[in-house]
Amino acid sequence: MRWLIIFLLVGFLVGCASSGRVPVGDIGDARTAAGDVHRVQKGDTLHSIAWRYGLDYKALAAANDIKSPYTILIDQKIVLRDEPKKSVRKKTPQRTKPKPKSRTKTPAQPNVDQVVWRWPLKGEVIKEFSLTGKFNKGIDIKGKTGDRVNAAAAGVVVYAGGNLRGYGKLVIVKHNDRFLSAYGNNQDVRVKEGDRVTSGQMLARVGTSGSDIEMLHFEIRLKGKPENPRKYLPAL
Secondary structure, X not given: OHHHHHHHHHHHHHXXXXXXXXXXXXXXXXXXXXXXXXXXXXXXXXXXXXXXXXOOHXXXXXXXXXXXXXXXXXXXXXXXXXXXXXXXXXOOOOOOOOOOOOOOOOOOOOOOOOOOOOOOOOOOEEEOOEOOOOOEOOEEEEOOOOOEEEOOOOEXXXXXXXXXXXXXXXEEEEOOOOEEEEEEEEEEEOOOOOOEEOOOOEEEEEEEOOOOOEEEEEEEEEOOEEEOHHHOOOOO
């Protein structure tokens, strides 16, 4: 019996190691513990890894000392942490600075983080956003197979692939340093990573879900966290 228990324990540990990461829950789960690790697999990008675990891509890059343009390598270990390691710095004596001269106030500058959103597909919302109960990190919009899926705002494609479980063929667009949007469950993708897209530009075509439902799964993330797209989309 003792040898049987040891055999089962070794099998469990090997299985965890081969998965490439410490188990942390569902896709996009922000409740990762410091020290959880994701091993980079073919098709991964820093943005897709951050998206998967509900982390801000810039914070994840800083935590792993990865500089722009955020190049990562297969089998590289990414620590799932949203803040960099604290470094100890020696305190330097502070010098007294002269008081600045009063200046005339300049007009307020426009908010560069503002994004003008539009619906990626016009149709009935068949599943609403919810982070409790029937969990859904975005909204599901009914469509027909082959319908156009359009960019909800201008930006840069930072992921175009199909290796995120639960999303099917997926496109992620970066709009600025704060906002990302995602378009999942596509029949085919018409853009590639690095493409600059305009608002309303075609990204993909509607596909069929695992439940044989023709629809688009659409998400908006603010600093890596899911937001209700209805907060930003105009009324139909």
